Amino acid sequence: MSSQTSSSLMDVFTRRHIRPFLLSMGLMLIQQLSGINAVIFYTVDIFEMSGSTISGHLSTIIVGVVNLLATFVANAVIDKVGRKVLVYISSALMVVSLLALGSFFHVREVAENLPADHVDAEWWAATIESISWLPLVSFMIYVIAFSLGWGPIPWLFMGEALPAKVRGPAASMVTALNWTCTFVITKTFPGLVQQLGPSIVFFMFSSIMVLGSFYAVFLVPETKGKMLEEIEEELSGRKDHGNRSRKISTVSGLNMK
Numbered sequence: 001m002s003s004q005t006s007s008s009l010m011d012v013f014t015r016r017h018i019r020p021f022l023l024s025m026g027l028m029l030i031q032q033l034s035g036i037n038a039v040i041f042y043t044v045d046i047f048e049m050s051g052s053t054i055s056g057h058l059s060t061i062i063v064g065v066v067n068l069l070a071t072f073v074a075n076a077v078i079d080k081v082g083r084k085v086l087v088y089i090s091s092a093l094m095v096v097s098l099l100a101l102g103s104f105f106h107v108r109e110v111a112e113n114l115p116a117d118h119v120d121a122e123w124w125a126a127t128i129e130s131i132s133w134l135p136l137v138s139f140m141i142y143v144i145a146f147s148l149g150w151g152p153i154p155w156l157f158m159g160e161a162l163p164a165k166v167r168g169p170a171a172s173m174v175t176a177l178n179w180t181c182t183f184v185i186t187k188t189f190p191g192l193v194q195q196l197g198p199s200i201v202f203f204m205f206s207s208i209m210v211l212g213s214f215y216a217v218f219l220v221p222e223t224k225g226k227m228l229e230e231i232e233e234e235l236s237g238r239k240d241h242g243n244r245s246r247k248i249s250t251v252s253g254l255n256m257k
Helices: 002-012 015-033 036-041 043-050 056-081 083-113 121-130 134-148 153-161 167-196 198-218 228-236 239-256
Strands: none
Touching: 002 015, 002 167, 015 036, 015 153, 015 167, 015 198, 015 228, 036 043, 036 134, 036 167, 043 056, 043 083, 043 134, 056 083, 056 134, 083 121, 083 134, 083 153, 083 198, 153 167, 153 228, 167 198
16 A cells, blocks of 8 residues: 555656646645635734724624625636636736725835824825724625636646646645645734835735736636647647547547548
8 A cells, every 4th residue: 555655646746747736836836825814814903904994893704795796706607708808807806905905004104113203194194094994895806706716726826737646645645735825824924014115025026916816817827628648748748649639539539420
C-alpha cells in the first residue's frame, strides 16, 4: 500500500501531470492571497476600524446574505458564461472594490493624523462622513465578485484538470495548500493591519488580484464544454497527438468504406 501511495505521489510530478497540478496550486494560492478569509473573519473589526455609521454586526449579516445569494448565481451561470470570463469579471470587480476600501482607509488615516486645529480638518471629516457608505458597498461587491469567480472556479478547475490517475494525491496537496494559506492569512492579518495600516493591506490584496488576472489570462485554459480527456490532452501537451489520432481514425474509416 505504501509503495502504491509513493508511486502515485511521484506520478504527480511527472511531465504529463505537473502542469495541471501547478496551475491548480497557483489558482488556490491566488484565491487565498486575495484576502477573502481575512475579510470574512474580521468583518466586524474592519467595519469598526472604518468608523462607518452602519453597525459592524449588521454589515456582517448583510455581507453573509450577499455571499449566499451570489453563490447561487455563480452556480447558475458558470457553465453558460465560461470559467475564464467569470474569472475576468471577478478579478476586475475585486480589484476595484479593494482599491476603494484601501482608498477609504487612506483618507481616514490622513484625516486622523491632522491636528484638530488644522485648516482642512473639518473638510476631511465631512468627506469621510459623506462616504461612510463606501466600506459596506465595497465589501458587498468584493464578496459578490469572489463568489462568482475566484471562489468556485479554482475548485472546479482542480476537479476538471487533474488527471484521474493522480487526482487523489494531487487534490490532497492542493487542498492542503489552500487551508495552509487560509491559516496564514487569517493569523497574520491583524498584525499586518497594525504594522502597515488597513489601507496598505487592502492595496496589497488588490495588487495580488491584478497579478491573478494575468495568471488566469495567460496560463489557465478554458475548460467550458470540454471532455475531461480533452482537458487532460491539452494540459499534458498531447493535444496534437490526440488530433492526429482522431484524424487517422477518420481516414481509416473512410478507406474502409
